[in-house]
Amino acid sequence: MKRNRFVLALATVVAVCLALVGCSGSGGDGDPTKAFLGTWDLTEAPDLTSEDIDLMKALGIYCYVDLQDEGKAELNLMGEPLEGTWEAKSASECDITFEGETATATLEDDLLSLDMDGEVMSFKRLSDEDATKLKEDAASALDSLAESEEGEDAGSSWGDDEEIVEEVNQQIVNDDTCTIEIVNKKTDWAGDSGYTLRITNNSASDICVDALWGTFSVNGTMADPVLSETIKPGCNVETFMWFGQSDVPDLASLVSVEGELEVYDANTYETIATYPFAA
Missing domain, CATH: 2.40.128 (Lipocalin)
Structure with missing residues (x-):
């Protein structure tokens, strides 16, 4: 990942x-x-x-x-x-x-x-x-x-925190290009909160999936998550799309999330599709 x-x-x-x-x-x-x-x-x-x-x-x-x-x-x-x-x-x-x-x-x-x-x-x-x-x-x-x-x-909580996980199992898209599912939302070991996504490449080309800059909001406040994955044809990956703690301090704050995911060709960098994200 x-x-x-x-x-x-x-x-x-x-x-x-x-x-x-x-x-x-x-x-x-x-x-x-x-x-x-x-x-x-x-x-x-x-x-x-x-x-x-x-x-x-x-x-x-x-x-x-x-x-x-x-x-x-x-x-x-x-x-x-x-x-x-x-x-x-x-x-x-x-x-x-x-x-x-x-x-x-x-x-x-x-x-x-x-x-x-x-x-x-x-x-x-x-x-x-x-x-x-x-x-x-x-x-x-x-x-x-x-x-x-x-x-x-010194044995602080950095790197020692257990992940807090809530199951979601929500499908975002399923077409000839890709299938994107939200597996869960969680706060990871570093204290950052976000979503575990399972992305499957249904196309014949290498694709990249990004969170489109400037499109995401959390509970009505603009906030950009970090996400970028490259997936080969016929393969899938589980990846973590996370928000900084200044935007989302804890899992309870991760509500009413909206934005767009961009899929582009990994070789030509041309945009193939954009999909709405809502969770």
Whole structure:
């Protein structure tokens, strides 16, 4: 069972980042380094939409690059810095090196872009104020993660809670594309509440099923769940579609849930169908 595709897609981001990141801008006063100095925030990456990146940040997952004076570079993931170096080749190109790997990044329209074998990652330059806030948010996310890990080590309820389960057994859809059933609703070991779904691929192609961003509400309040599954033809999977605790603090709050599930082709990313969800 996959927790969500955003974190999985982040693995692609990390892999490409380690094989390097890029920059953008235009130089001034004949010094090309001025075109690149600053903090660059991830805006585009392979297999990630802008909504995916926004959700990553909402989940405390950040990715940005600092290009500093004296050729110092820093890649930051969830507050964890990875140190490297960089060098301006011109006002529109620079080389960045992390973990012994170097790649060339290009600058156009104030967007820093890196093309790795046809896979493009792009970053936008932040103002000093926005860069400060981003770094504070990333550091806060790292502190929260550390506190959770400390709580787990100390035998806290994190990771030790038993699941609370209520059977549902409700069919959402059954057609030539897929069959989707709600098996139960539950609060899982991490304290997140949601629905266990059984999804069967009735088509001849690989499909992905997502909770459509911006369509879900819980008891009349907008709230986006996390769901993403890829299913091969003729196969089925049980997966957990969950809401953050700030939206749904406990199982008793998980009532009058409405939204839409999107099914799209896993190879072409074209939408095949959308289905209403109500529970």
